[in-house]
Amino acid sequence: MxxxxxxxxxxxxxxxxxxxxxxxxxxxxxxxxxxxxxxxxxxxxxxxxxxxxxxxxxxxxxxxxxxxxxxxxxxxxxxxxxxxxxxxxxxxxxxxxxxxxxxxxxxxxxxxxxxxxxxxxxxxxxxxxxxxxxxxxxxxxxxxxxxxxxxxxxxxxxxxxxxxxxxxLASTGYSKIMKSADFDRFDKAHRFMIDNFQTNIKLETVSSMVGMTPTSFCRYFKKRTKKSFHTVLNEIRVGHACKLLSEGKMNISGVGIASGFNNISNFNEQFKKIKGITPSHYIKTRQ
Known part of the structure; x- marks a missing residue:
């Protein structure tokens, strides 16, 4: 994006x-x-x-x-x-x-x-x-x-x-990035995550794209967002999943796959970690 x-x-x-x-x-x-x-x-x-x-x-x-x-x-x-x-x-x-x-x-x-x-x-x-x-x-x-x-x-x-x-809404780290000289590097990685979160994004792919090793990129990303790369990626995926669950057109397993999670167990775990409730409970709160 x-x-x-x-x-x-x-x-x-x-x-x-x-x-x-x-x-x-x-x-x-x-x-x-x-x-x-x-x-x-x-x-x-x-x-x-x-x-x-x-x-x-x-x-x-x-x-x-x-x-x-x-x-x-x-x-x-x-x-x-x-x-x-x-x-x-x-x-x-x-x-x-x-x-x-x-x-x-x-x-x-x-x-x-x-x-x-x-x-x-x-x-x-x-x-x-x-x-x-x-x-x-x-x-x-x-x-x-x-x-x-x-x-x-x-x-x-x-x-x-x-x-x-x-x-x-935005993390405190993101606002500070807007004032920093290396915003372009961060923004390139973040745009890639937003555009491709439904696919199997590899840390190595994103770090290579911005010219860093995976270890260096993880430190760089967390220093600026106060969150890990995978935490932010899962937040994007869960946000999309919430929209699909609210629409009620897909079952929970289908929503997880459509949001970028490779199995229902991981989807349930990450959803509860971020939203505090399970996907099935989330559906009930929207009914």
Missing amino acids: DEFYEKLSTDSTYVINILNTDCPYLDIPFHFHPETEIMYMEKGSGTRFVGDHSEAFAEGDIGLIGPNLPHVWKSDSVYRENIPGLTAHVQVVHFHDAVLKGPLAVLPEMKAINQLLFESQYGIKFFGSARENLEMMMKEMVKASGIDKLLQLIKMLDFMSKTEERQM
Whole structure:
């Protein structure tokens, strides 16, 4: 999955820009930009990639993405089949966080928002009743204009900063990599893992691809992500498995194979290690 810098086509006369659009499916590249982003998936489903994190998303998904953090929401393959009425509807807010700095930043009332913006460098998703409240607030922002739009943004960020129903996405190591000179090497390995996790990826293949021995690559990878190569690979695979299990179109064994695990025993073991429950229990929580 290639990653690239995106220069947004925004109106420079405003500090907040909103994109409200319908499209057949989402298929933009893995990208980053200096603006902070609030992404609201009003309609659609697929897989969300934020830094080194991947996870299935569904209708109502809301995320806060900090400046220069690679990310993409990709629609499920069914959206490419031109089924009548099956489209993606997204609302995206872009803003420069500089508007919330300067004199505003030192106010006591801004302390929680400042912390939220710091956490956004890893990407944040919202769930539960917080997500439902943010859906309504997002719709209000889309309708607002002028100073009301800015006030609505501050209101949303204040709510985000106070809710406990939020989760950071990318690992702390990934954010640091974005600032390092060897990001290209790491990104090449990570892209290969995302694009090929359903196959039997060999450590030797990935390490050779970036010009390192397997031992050196393992040390390099863990130093930057705080996780082993195989842990991150299994997290990507389990994230995909969760999406397939939620769809309910395949049995557990088939889901394991389709997600890159070579046998059902290994799939069950890794799934429980990462999610805390077995695949069969996960299915019950989704019914």
